[in-house]
Amino acid sequence: MIICAGNNETFDFATPMGVGLIETAMNLTRLCLFDKPEFLLFVGSAGSYGNHNIFDIVESKTASNIELGFLSGDAYTPLDNVISTNTTNKKEIIVNSSNYISTCQELTKKFLNLGVEIENMEFFAVLRIAQEFDIPAGGVFCITNYTNKDAHSDFLKNHEKAKKLLARHVETRIKELTSR
Secondary structure, three states: OEEEOEOOEOOOOOEEOOOHHHHHHHHHHHHHHHOOOOOEEEEEEEEEOOOOOOOOEEEEOEEEOOOHHHHOOOOOOOOOOEEEOOOOOOOOOEEEOOOOOOOOHHHHHHHHHOOEEEEOOOHHHHHHHHHHOOOOEEEEEEEEEEOOOOHHHHHHHHHHHHHHHHHHHHHHHHHHHHOO
16 A cells, blocks of 8 residues: 655555654544554655755665754653664665654764665655554655755745655655565
């Protein structure tokens, strides 16, 4: 099953789950309880901490939930804040999820030191629910912005093109898989 966030980030081939960690967790849990999918593929936009360029397509099976307060030493968590459905030894790009969009480029560069390269609001919830229901899962993202003071305006400027690139990428991958 292919899923996406919702609101202005929808695709003809994907089922919207909601924006942010909470809506996604609630709606995806409900879906899994009543009609458990065999596989979950999340498709969405992402911000880059610096290693990826605008309109790059990034695939991942690993997510984190690290808040900016952790990076500055002002917060900690007793919870497991990195989750992966990767069953190979392949190095994964870690996607950070928070209900906030990062805009401090100096602070977010610290994510790179932790191996975290991009951010998307929903992906951690997707992987956590997939883990709970023992469902293989992954994500495909298109970079719309860098995590800096222009993050929101760049996201708005690049979002429509990013959605088209994502749709094309997913359609190509589906064709590749079905022709095997």
